[in-house]
Amino acid sequence: MTNRKSAALTTAASPAAKRPGRPRGAATQSPPTAEALLTRCIKCGSTERTAYRRTTETAHHGTKHGEPYTHIIRRWTSCAACGQHRVDMSHENRVSG
Helix, strand or coil: CCCHHHHHHHHHCCCCCCCCCCCCCCCCCCCCCCCCCCCCCCCCCCCCECCCCEEEEEEEEEEECCEEEEEEEEEEEEECCCCCEEEEEEEECCCCC
């Protein structure tokens, strides 16, 4: 007859048990970075805003400031300082993989 505690210890310590994290010998990779400009209120110049209320995406390609883009993103918000309503627009280059 086996003891339950010893059976649990042997299964947990088995080499076949998966461990979380990066596999041994895998190289450390830096994730890609992107620059993002803070949007400003046209009335008071503040960068503080409320939460986005609505978001739309439009598939459209072109170049903006010399950088290619494939989608235009519009986000509706308002200024947290003065209450001015605004639409923050950004251009994203999405690479299909």
